[in-house]
Amino acid sequence: xxxxxxxxxxxxxxxxxxxxxxxxxxxxxxxxxxxxxxxxxxxxxxxxxxxxxxxxxxxxxxxxxxxxxxxxxxxxxxxxxxxxxxxxxxxxxxxxxxxxxxxxxxxxxxxxxxxxxxxxxxxxxxxxxxxxxxxxxxxxxxxxxxxxxxxxxxxxxxxxxxxxxxxxxxxxxxxxxxxxxxxxxxxxxxxxxxxxxxxxxxxxxxxxxxxxxxxxxxxxxxxxxxxxxxxxxxxxxxxxxxxxxxxxxxxxxxxxxxxxxxxxxxxxxxxxxxxxxxxxxxxxxxxxxxxxxxxxxxxxxxxxxxxxxxxxxxxxxxxxxxxxxxxxxxxxxxxxxxxxxxxxxxxxxxxxxxxxxxxxxxxxxxxxxxxxxxxxxxxxxxxxxxxxxxxxxxxxxxxxxxxxxxxxxxxxxxxxxxxxxxxxxxxxxxxxxxxxxxxxxxxxxxxxxxxxxxxxxxxxxxxxxxxxxxxxxxxxxx
DNA sequence: TTTTGAGTTGTTCGA
DNA sequence: GTCGAACAACTCAAA
Numbered sequence: 001x002x003x004x005x006x007x008x009x010x011x012x013x014x015x016x017x018x019x020x021x022x023x024x025x026x027x028x029x030x031x032x033x034x035x036x037x038x039x040x041x042x043x044x045x046x047x048x049x050x051x052x053x054x055x056x057x058x059x060x061x062x063x064x065x066x067x068x069x070x071x072x073x074x075x076x077x078x079x080x081x082x083x084x085x086x087x088x089x090x091x092x093x094x095x096x097x098x099x100x101x102x103x104x105x106x107x108x109x110x111x112x113x114x115x116x117x118x119x120x121x122x123x124x125x126x127x128x129x130x131x132x133x134x135x136x137x138x139x140x141x142x143x144x145x146x147x148x149x150x151x152x153x154x155x156x157x158x159x160x161x162x163x164x165x166x167x168x169x170x171x172x173x174x175x176x177x178x179x180x181x182x183x184x185x186x187x188x189x190x191x192x193x194x195x196x197x198x199x200x201x202x203x204x205x206x207x208x209x210x211x212x213x214x215x216x217x218x219x220x221x222x223x224x225x226x227x228x229x230x231x232x233x234x235x236x237x238x239x240x241x242x243x244x245x246x247x248x249x250x251x252x253x254x255x256x257x258x259x260x261x262x263x264x265x266x267x268x269x270x271x272x273x274x275x276x277x278x279x280x281x282x283x284x285x286x287x288x289x290x291x292x293x294x295x296x297x298x299x300x301x302x303x304x305x306x307x308x309x310x311x312x313x314x315x316x317x318x319x320x321x322x323x324x325x326x327x328x329x330x331x332x333x334x335x336x337x338x339x340x341x342x343x344x345x346x347x348x349x350x351x352x353x354x355x356x357x358x359x360x361x362x363x364x365x366x367x368x369x370x371x372x373x374x375x376x377x378x379x380x381x382x383x384x385x386x387x388x389x390x391x392x393x394x395x396x397x398x399x400x401x402x403x404x405x406x407x408x409x410x411x412x413x414x415x416x417x418x419x420x421x422x423x424x425x426x427x428x429x430x431x432x433x434x435x436x437x438x439x440x441x442x443x444x445x446x447x448x449x450x451x452x453x454x455x456x457x458x459x460x461x462x463x464x465x466x467x468x469x470x471x472x473x474x475x476x477x478x
Numbered sequence: 479t480t481t482t483g484a485g486t487t488g489t490t491c492g493a
Numbered sequence: 494g495t496c497g498a499a500c501a502a503c504t505c506a507a508a
Contacts, residue, residue, distance in 0.1 A: 073484085116489075139505095139506070139507085140506085140507070141507095145506085146504090146505070146506095147484090147485065147504085147505055148485085148486070148504075149484075149485065149486085149506095150484095150485095150505075150506055150507085223487095224487080270486095273486080277486085280508090298502095299503095340487085341487080344487065350489095385485090390485070396487090396488045396489075396500090397489075398487095398488065398489085399488080399490090402488085402489075403488090449486060452494090461489095462489090464482080466500095
């Protein structure tokens with residue numbers, strides 16, 4: 001309405017395109033003030049982690065968003081402090097009659113939004129973090145799904161978004177009143193492999209999913225290869241809404257419709273499935289917020305984990321002596337991102353081989369990942385640990401040697417991140433400890449000096465892990 | 479209410 | 494080298 005002022009509160013929707021919170025604000029008021037609240041607790045809510053990379057990525061994205069806003073006659077206002085304090089102050093100061101934001105489902109976000117609403121702020125939540133609200137996808141009896149496949153079926157049965165649903169970038173935006181204080185965002189070193197921003201996000205989405213030869217059509221085969229770039233690497237951008245999840249879904253559906261053949265179509269559908277996994281874990285966190293504290297499966301809450309600080313440290317540092325595990329962990333620390341296959345292998349090793357509490361791994365991943373999202377990260381860890389929503393049998397224990405041979409056959413991934421194995425022959429690259437003394441010498445890699453010997457004997461791992469899980473089930477039965 | 483089919487991503491063993 | 498079965502039994506979803 002004319003004369004009204006609204007705040008567009010940016011949280012994890014750092015974009016102008018297809019932004020329903022922004023559209024809501026523009027429809028409601030003639031003056032719209034884009035605001036970001038620099039909360040000291042940001043991005044770590046219940047995790048005791050620093051998350052430096054995510055902050056850098058987010059702040060970089062906000063700077064670019066500010067540029068785009070200025071090109072359209074607006075600008076970004078940044079305020080410091082707890083959102084529950086800073087936002088009502090700003091709303092009062094600007095006489096804003098409403099605050100528009102994208103609804104976020106984490107317990108921390110919901111707690112924060114509830115508190116703000118209780119303070120009398122007219123907080124209008126718009127969809128956008130997920131394509132479907134967790135309440136939309138329900139079983140016939142009204143309850144939420146806890147198994148992925150039926151969830152996906154029900155998700156796909158609802159009306160699908162199409163090109164016409166995507167909201168365009170507003171060509172111009174109302175000016176922000178002068179005199180409003182705004183603090184500078186901290187300058188942090190940007191993650192090299194992930195230039196932030198909406199433009200980069202779109203480039204990646206288009207490169208991955210558009211055109212007859214798009215990688216999305218190879219996804220079925222290439223997504224598991226650690227040594228190929230077969231995935232979209234969109235996760236950090238989806239995490240902060242630099243691309244709209246709805247647009248990603250529309251591109252996937254388009255790719256399916258235009259697929260050059262049935263295999264290509266199946267590949268594109270597989271990628272769409274990954275987007276639905278994202279929705280699934282967002283919904284799980286929404287309906288079962290306790291998963292951030294404890295295993296979803298009550299029978300597996302009493303596993304007698306090992307306390308082994310040195311093993312945990314070796315895992316974090318990528319010094320386990322299992323090349324594919326170490327490569328994955330060094331990729332994580334090196335670039336703040338890990339190939340999904342690597343995440344499964346590394347996570348399985350911590351939980352099943354070292355028998356260390358999965359929440360330790362969850363925590364470390366949240367510290368390092370530029371795409372770290374509580375819902376997806378927690379879901380992934382619970383899945384790997386076999387304590388989560390899906391009925392995966394817990395005796396499924398990844399063998400890092402086999403996984404390496406299958407998904408990094410020539411060791412290209414390993415050599416990239418574990419340079420001390422660079423000259424180890426292909427036939428030993430997944431089991432360097434099997435080299436003779438002379439072979440180690442020739443490869444310039446002495447086991448125990450240049451690269452560690454395996455920190456666990458895998459032959460014993462299986463029994464130890466199965467026994468620990470069984471123990472938890474027995475305790476739960478009583 | 480009962481029944482039935484199914485469940486992302488694996489490994490190992492023996493034929 | 495390849496293939497199928499066993500792993501161990503459970504819960505969920507839907508008819």
